[in-house]
Amino acid sequence: MTKSTAPRPRSRRSLLRATFLPAGVAASLVLVPLPGAFAAPSADAVVSEVYGGGGNSGPTEPGSVRIHDIQGNTRTSPEAGKTIAGVPGIVTGVRTSGSKGFWMQDPHPDADPATSEGIFVFTGSAVPAVKAGDSVLVTAKVSEYYPAYASGGQSVTELTGPAVTVLSSGNAVPAPVVLDDASIPAAYAPDAAGGSIEGLTLKPDAYALDLFESLEGMNVQVKNVRVVQATDKYNELWVEARRSDTKSTRGGALYLGYDAPNSGRLMVQSLAPANQPFPSANVGDQLLGTTTGPLDYNQFGGYTLVANSLGTLKDNGLQREVTAPAPDGTATIATYNVENLSPADPADKFGRLAQGVVTNLRAPDVVALEEIQDDNGPVNDGTVDATVTITKFIDAIKAAGGPAYEWRSINPVDGQDGGQPGGNIRQVFLFNPQRISFTDIPGGDSTTAVDVTGTGADTALTASPGRIDPANPAWASSRKPLVGQFSFRGKKIFLIANHLVAKLGDQGVDSRFQAPARSSEVQRVQQAAVEQAFVAKLEAADPDAKIVSLGDYNDFQFSPALTTLTGGGVLRDLVNSLYPSQRYTYVYQGNSQVLDHTLVSPALTNVQYDVVHINSEFAVQASDHDPQIVRIRP
Missing domain, CATH: 2.40.50 (OB fold (Dihydrolipoamide Acetyltransferase, E2P))
Known part of the structure; x- marks a missing residue:
C-alpha cells in the first residue's frame, strides 16, 4: 500500500471527553532529516497560537519527532504522555464545532505502511485559527482518546493542549x-x-x-x-x-x-x-x-x-414496500416496534406509523406492538397505564382508513421492564374484531405467570392476556413476553409478543477486543430458554397447537438466543425461509441485519411471510425497525 494523507473529525456527540494513557508505553524517537517544506515561519505567519492553556510557547523549529513516530505501528502511541516539540505537518481539515481541532499530515511519509502520517490536534473549546493547506509546527502532549472506552471502542492518538506556529499557507494538501x-x-x-x-x-x-x-x-x-x-x-x-x-x-x-x-x-x-x-x-x-x-x-x-x-x-428511487394481499381464509398477523411511542410524540409520527399499518401492512388482523410507552412517556412519576397512548394510535389508524382495532395488554410494574427510564414500555396486541376474536381469560397481571391447562383441542391458557414467568430472573429489567389466545373462524391461535433484552453493553464489531464480547447475549439466551420451555409445554398438551411467536428479539437469526428458542423444533424462524439477500429488519453501523422475527409452531405449515421494508433504509422514518407480517391458514 502506498501511503498518502488524511485528517478526521470527532463525532458530533463527542463533547464530553476523557483521556486514557496505556500503562508501560515506551518512547522510541526516530531522527528524520527535515525537508525545506518546514522552514522557519514567513513574515506573515501566525506564531505562537496556544490552545487549551498548555503554557507552551509556539515552536519556531521542527523537532526530531514526526507524526509517524508518534502514531507508531500499533494502535497506541509509543510517545503517549509525552510533550513533543515542533511536530511538523500540513493542515488537511478543520473542525470548528463540537470537539474542536484540526488534522495535519506529514507530506513526507516513512516507508512503513503501518504507521499513520496523520493526526488530530485537539484545541478544546477554541476554534482553530488554522486552515487547510497551512504548514504548521505543533508542540503538544500526546494522548490516547477513547470515544467509547467502556464498550471496547478503539482509541484515537491525538495532540492536546497545543501551541501552533503557521509557517506558510496555500500548500498542497497530501493526496488521499x-x-x-x-x-x-x-x-x-x-x-x-x-x-x-x-x-x-x-x-x-x-x-x-x-x-x-x-x-x-x-x-x-x-x-x-x-x-x-x-x-x-x-x-x-x-x-x-x-x-x-x-x-x-x-x-x-x-x-x-x-x-x-x-x-x-x-x-x-x-x-x-x-x-x-x-x-x-x-x-x-x-x-x-x-x-x-x-x-x-x-x-x-x-x-x-x-x-x-x-x-x-x-437517487436510486428506493420505494417503501407494500405487502401482498392476503389470500382468502388466512389470518394476517404482524409485528411492529414503534420506537418509544408516547402521547407526547408529534401527530405526524402517529400518522406515519398508522399509514404503515393500513397501507403497507394492509391492516392486519392482529398487530403485536413493541415499545408502547405509558400515558406520559418518559416522565418518571409512577404512571404505568398506556390507555392514552394506545387509543391515540388506534384513532390515527382509523383516520388513515384502517379498522377500529381493539387491544389487550398488561401494565408492567413501574420501572421493572427496562427501556427509556420512566417510559414503562410494553407489548400490546391490536386486533380487528371484525376478523378475529380475542379470548379473554381472567387472572393475568404483571406478576402472575400464565400456564397451560387442558389437552388436545381443549388446551388453553390459564390467563389471556398473560405473561410468561414474569418473576424469573431472566426477565430482570426487561420486557416479559405477552401471551394471548385468539380465535379465527373457530380455530384457536396462541400468540406471543416479545421484546427481549437489548444489546446494551455489548462490544462492537470494531472493538479493540477481538473477538468482541456480547455480554447481553447471556440474558437473551436465558430468556429464550424460558419461552422455549413454555412453548414446549403448550405443544406437549396439544401437538397441533397453532403458535406464533413474534416481535423484537434484539438478536440475529444465527445467534445462540434464536438457536435456543427454536431448540427441539418447537418453533421455526421464518426469516430463514427468505432468500439471504432479503434477511434484514434493521440497519446499524451500515449493516442490514435481523433483530425482529416471526416464529411458528410445526402445526402451522401453510404460511406466507414478509418483511415489509418501510423504515430502516430511509432517511425519513416512522420507526427504526421494519415491520413484518405472516399470513397463516390455521
Whole structure:
C-alpha cells in the first residue's frame, strides 16, 4: 500500500471527553532529516497560537519527532504522555464545532505502511485559527482518546493542549489514500481470542481494522460508493467502499454472520459549514465522484470519513414496500416496534406509523406492538397505564382508513421492564374484531405467570392476556413476553409478543477486543430458554397447537438466543425461509441485519411471510425497525 494523507473529525456527540494513557508505553524517537517544506515561519505567519492553556510557547523549529513516530505501528502511541516539540505537518481539515481541532499530515511519509502520517490536534473549546493547506509546527502532549472506552471502542492518538506556529499557507494538501476493493482487505480484524489487539503490530494488508488504524488522521477518499445506511438526524450516513461485500436486494450491506461484518463500511460526516446542506440519502443511493477527507473514529460510528468534499448524490428511487394481499381464509398477523411511542410524540409520527399499518401492512388482523410507552412517556412519576397512548394510535389508524382495532395488554410494574427510564414500555396486541376474536381469560397481571391447562383441542391458557414467568430472573429489567389466545373462524391461535433484552453493553464489531464480547447475549439466551420451555409445554398438551411467536428479539437469526428458542423444533424462524439477500429488519453501523422475527409452531405449515421494508433504509422514518407480517391458514 502506498501511503498518502488524511485528517478526521470527532463525532458530533463527542463533547464530553476523557483521556486514557496505556500503562508501560515506551518512547522510541526516530531522527528524520527535515525537508525545506518546514522552514522557519514567513513574515506573515501566525506564531505562537496556544490552545487549551498548555503554557507552551509556539515552536519556531521542527523537532526530531514526526507524526509517524508518534502514531507508531500499533494502535497506541509509543510517545503517549509525552510533550513533543515542533511536530511538523500540513493542515488537511478543520473542525470548528463540537470537539474542536484540526488534522495535519506529514507530506513526507516513512516507508512503513503501518504507521499513520496523520493526526488530530485537539484545541478544546477554541476554534482553530488554522486552515487547510497551512504548514504548521505543533508542540503538544500526546494522548490516547477513547470515544467509547467502556464498550471496547478503539482509541484515537491525538495532540492536546497545543501551541501552533503557521509557517506558510496555500500548500498542497497530501493526496488521499483511495479506499476500495483493491485496498480494503476482506478480513475485518485479527483474532486475539477475546483479548485486546492494541499491542499487535498492524497488518494493513490483512485486516480492514488495521488498515483504517494505519490511516488514522490521514486524508482518504472513496469513489462512486453506494449508501448502505440512510442519512440520520445528525447529518451522517454510511457507505460501502468494497463492492464485493455482501449486498441486499435493495442495496444495503447484508450482515449474515459474526464472521462476516462487511469490512468496507464507513460512516461519512462533513466538515462543511452548518448552512451547507448534507445529502438526504436512502439505502441504495450513490455518492458519485469522490468523497474526500480525514479518517476519524467516533463512539457511535467507528471509523468515519469526515469529508472536506462530498460526492454528488444519485437517487436510486428506493420505494417503501407494500405487502401482498392476503389470500382468502388466512389470518394476517404482524409485528411492529414503534420506537418509544408516547402521547407526547408529534401527530405526524402517529400518522406515519398508522399509514404503515393500513397501507403497507394492509391492516392486519392482529398487530403485536413493541415499545408502547405509558400515558406520559418518559416522565418518571409512577404512571404505568398506556390507555392514552394506545387509543391515540388506534384513532390515527382509523383516520388513515384502517379498522377500529381493539387491544389487550398488561401494565408492567413501574420501572421493572427496562427501556427509556420512566417510559414503562410494553407489548400490546391490536386486533380487528371484525376478523378475529380475542379470548379473554381472567387472572393475568404483571406478576402472575400464565400456564397451560387442558389437552388436545381443549388446551388453553390459564390467563389471556398473560405473561410468561414474569418473576424469573431472566426477565430482570426487561420486557416479559405477552401471551394471548385468539380465535379465527373457530380455530384457536396462541400468540406471543416479545421484546427481549437489548444489546446494551455489548462490544462492537470494531472493538479493540477481538473477538468482541456480547455480554447481553447471556440474558437473551436465558430468556429464550424460558419461552422455549413454555412453548414446549403448550405443544406437549396439544401437538397441533397453532403458535406464533413474534416481535423484537434484539438478536440475529444465527445467534445462540434464536438457536435456543427454536431448540427441539418447537418453533421455526421464518426469516430463514427468505432468500439471504432479503434477511434484514434493521440497519446499524451500515449493516442490514435481523433483530425482529416471526416464529411458528410445526402445526402451522401453510404460511406466507414478509418483511415489509418501510423504515430502516430511509432517511425519513416512522420507526427504526421494519415491520413484518405472516399470513397463516390455521
